[in-house]
Amino acid sequence: MTTDRTQDGKGSDVHGIFQKIAGYYDRMNFVMTLGRHEKWCREVAARVAPARGGQLLDLATGTGVIALEAARRYPTVTVTGADFSAEMLRRAKAKPGADAVRWQHADATDLPFEDESFDGITEGYLLRNVADLPAVLREQHRVLKPGGRVVILETCPPSGLVEPVVKWGMRVIVPLLGQVVARDRKSYTYLESSTRAFETPQSIAVVLRGLGFRDIGWRKKFFGTNVILWATKAN
Template sequence: MTNDRTPHGKGSEVHGIFEKIAGYYDRMNFVMTLGRHEQWCREVAARVAPAAGGRLLDLATGTGVIALEAARRYPAATVTGVDFSQEMLSRAKAKPGADAVRWRQADAACLPFENESFDGITEGYLLRNVDDLDGVLREQYRVLKPGGRIVILETCPPSGLLKPVVEWGVRVFVPLLGRVLARDRSSYTYLESSMLAFTSPHHIARILSGLGFRDIGWSKKFFGTNVILWATKPR
């Protein structure tokens, strides 16, 4: 993945999938989470709490759910929504309130922003789709101002006593919903496999700590299949 807007390696595959699913992305998120997705996005926006009049960056903005909620919640802030999928950005720009957000196509692995540019960073389902998890988080640390907070919405591999049941449900129902609702089993088969194969919140927290973030925490959602993580860059 490079900053020339032409993803390579895993990024090329993921880019193609998200270009393809943009038209039904919101509908699938609603169904797969039983309507909880927007609630989680509101929590992400609430937790980031940028400085009054500050700058907020929403990565992997997709159809703009988190960015639009942040713009509504913090009208004095400058909100920038970034995604590498032009189709996703087109959907975001067509939504009510989209003029309150600055939309930009860019690669999260090589952000086109100066050091310490933003007072807060949010993201939804970015990390499991990148080649270099450490590098992407390092970029976020670079562009975040001291005292700023990062808030991450991500999938979470199931664990505990319910792990076999939850894994079975993900393997069966995610591709099935893709086929029935979106006529696209192949894309949602990838999403199912990436959900189950992704790392744990503990591992992400260790990376964040190693980069210098502090006050790290997380809250699991929806039978442990999703998680919201947060951390602060020290002053």
């Protein structure tokens, strides 16, 4: 989640949702993934593998799960956690180990960093919430050093034999969990619908390749509803 990522209605609406759900964001991620979310975040941090003494950017840092794991895993690396939600950042800063991360309010469509500033970029659930996905990935390509890797945790539209069952579960259960756990059915109805409507990993790979990334791969998670993608900026 990274100030308004866009200046249009969607950017404003999404910003409002993430400001609102910050207090129960970690709890809902745990419940919706049956406890798998933190494991996926650890895998994202492990896959980015920035150079020793380098710079790592965690976009859509939210409550800082990936950024904090990266700071623990790579003690010689400077980790910057960036998000558009001041409330998310406030909660990230209150977590144990938060002093090891540089927290920054930032717009994913117009990053406040110089070209080729980072040895690696991670992100969690950013792309489905932006109006211009190629523009956001273009910004990441700009600030990433040649040979640096981007690792993305995202939702994924289900497919295959389980697709009807999974879609039904997402449509019914996710908003219900939002009502029961967070007392906020509306926000999680949006999050469920954005998951079902989002791009496939193959589509994101096409955009990454067109921007100059190589060695692109992905691994689906949790009945195909989440995915970890990775790519390397060409030298």
